Amino acid sequence: MSNYSIKDLEQLSGIKAHTLRIWEQRYNLLNPKRTETNIRYYDDADLKLILNVAMLNANGLKISKIAAMSSVDISQEIIRLTDQSVDHKDQIQALTICMIELDEVRFEKVLSTNILKLGFEETVLEVIYPFLSKIGLLWQTGAINPAQEHFISNLIRQKLIVAIDGQMGNSQGKTFMLFLPEGELHELSLLFSSYLIKKHGHKVIYLGQSTPQADLISVYNMQKPNYLLTVITSVPAGDKVQEYVDMLGREFPKSEIFVSGLQALEQSLSIPSNLRLLSYAKEIKEILLRMEAQTV
Numbered sequence: 001m002s003n004y005s006i007k008d009l010e011q012l013s014g015i016k017a018h019t020l021r022i023w024e025q026r027y028n029l030l031n032p033k034r035t036e037t038n039i040r041y042y043d044d045a046d047l048k049l050i051l052n053v054a055m056l057n058a059n060g061l062k063i064s065k066i067a068a069m070s071s072v073d074i075s076q077e078i079i080r081l082t083d084q085s086v087d088h089k090d091q092i093q094a095l096t097i098c099m100i101e102l103d104e105v106r107f108e109k110v111l112s113t114n115i116l117k118l119g120f121e122e123t124v125l126e127v128i129y130p131f132l133s134k135i136g137l138l139w140q141t142g143a144i145n146p147a148q149e150h151f152i153s154n155l156i157r158q159k160l161i162v163a164i165d166g167q168m169g170n171s172q173g174k175t176f177m178l179f180l181p182e183g184e185l186h187e188l189s190l191l192f193s194s195y196l197i198k199k200h201g202h203k204v205i206y207l208g209q210s211t212p213q214a215d216l217i218s219v220y221n222m223q224k225p226n227y228l229l230t231v232i233t234s235v236p237a238g239d240k241v242q243e244y245v246d247m248l249g250r251e252f253p254k255s256e257i258f259v260s261g262l263q264a265l266e267q268s269l270s271i272p273s274n275l276r277l278l279s280y281a282k283e284i285k286e287i288l289l290r291m292e293a294q295t296v
Helices: 006-013 017-027 044-058 063-067 071-084 088-101 104-118 120-141 146-165 188-199 213-223 239-251 282-295
Strands: 175-181 203-211 227-231 256-260 275-277
Touching: 006 017, 006 044, 017 063, 044 063, 044 071, 044 088, 071 088, 071 104, 088 104, 088 120, 088 146, 104 120, 104 146, 120 146, 120 188, 146 188, 175 188, 175 213, 188 203, 188 227, 188 282, 203 213, 213 239, 239 256, 239 275, 256 282
Parallel strands: 175 203, 175 227, 227 256, 256 275
Antiparallel strands: none
């Protein structure tokens, strides 16, 4: 069980701490505990409640009405609202609640409903990616544990793999080699890139997580791909990022290389002439569309 300050609840729910205190005093909405040194804190149940309350309040329900509702009524109203709403923020909040509660059935329903309404691509770009950013915030505050993060990441990974399997590459298209640096395991962005590339009729050589440099060079020499794409989220880090980027430019001079990820984007790197940094998910789609326009 995690403990949260009122500032944590503010960050996670979007409700100002001042407002939370008013709700607590006026409506007895929250029941803070105290440490042995008399410092107030909130638990998992308080977090789940305030996430639900924030979503209902954002959709027009008065706080006085919400405070009078039972926990069952609140849950039912959240489900009804999620099923009807097309607002991305509501869907992200719903996914967050599913993750905290480890509710796979509800997660599947929320995601499937979004895919039916928006299509798979827009669901990933407008709902899943912002949701993953929120997971990062939850990590920073200690609001989720590794099991919850792994639970939700694996469910998203399964959806991406199914979507990729539904796409057929084109022998007339370009060849992309996708990989993560050795030690890097954050695969979701790479999987989505694979989906987009195959959807646009190109061939994907997918090497996946933690690809050793020797293996990368070996496959490259056999396949001679037109493009390489990698994502550096956590490994390598620090000065090692520049070394890795330099290696890519040096070892694969005849291919265009796309690099994204937190570690690459947060540093001032010296970029080899055949390498390009991608700062957001839609950029790979824009590149693919420009490639199509050039072949028309």
